[in-house]
Amino acid sequence: MPTTYLTELRRLPEAKSLRLVFDDGYTAELAYDTLRGYCPCAGCQGHWTEAIRYQPPPRPVEPATLAPVGNYGVSIHWSDGHATGIYRFDFLRRLAEEVSAHDEPPERIRTEEIPR
Ligand SMILES: [Zn+2]
Numbered sequence: 219m220p221t222t223y224l225t226e227l228r229r230l231p232e233a234k235s236l237r238l239v240f241d242d243g244y245t246a247e248l249a250y251d252t253l254r255g256y257c258p259c260a261g262c263q264g265h266w267t268e269a270i271r272y273q274p275p276p277r278p279v280e281p282a283t284l285a286p287v288g289n290y291g292v293s294i295h296w297s298d299g300h301a302t303g304i305y306r307f308d309f310l311r312r313l314a315e316e317v318s319a320h321d322e323p324p325e326r327i328r329t330e331e332i333p334r
Pocket residue numbers: 257258259260261262263300302303
């Protein structure tokens with residue numbers, strides 16, 4: 219069971235970012251391109267990976283639609299047509315903390331504790 223829940227997900231069109239608010243009050247803003255670059259789907263990452271690689275999109279993207287997946291994640295349909303990534307809340311939390319701790323997006327986000 220996920221221990222982290224996302225309570226708010228909001229587009230910030232001028233910042234080209236999504237604002238994420240978690241149930242413990244932790245708040246972060248992640249750029250659209252950053253989120254797209256860490257798409258966790260098997261097509262982007264391959265199977266059985268213990269880390270999510272950062273693969274920045276060649277052109278800027280925007281989230282066309284955001285849809286909840288169960289009570290554990292959100293599906294993002296990107297403007298480049300890619301829609302298979304399910305961003306689990308616990309992954310989003312890890313991503314937000316890792317990205318905010320670095321000047322540049324880390325090359326990899328370890329995910330060994332996160333079932334995918
Ligand atoms: Zn993907």
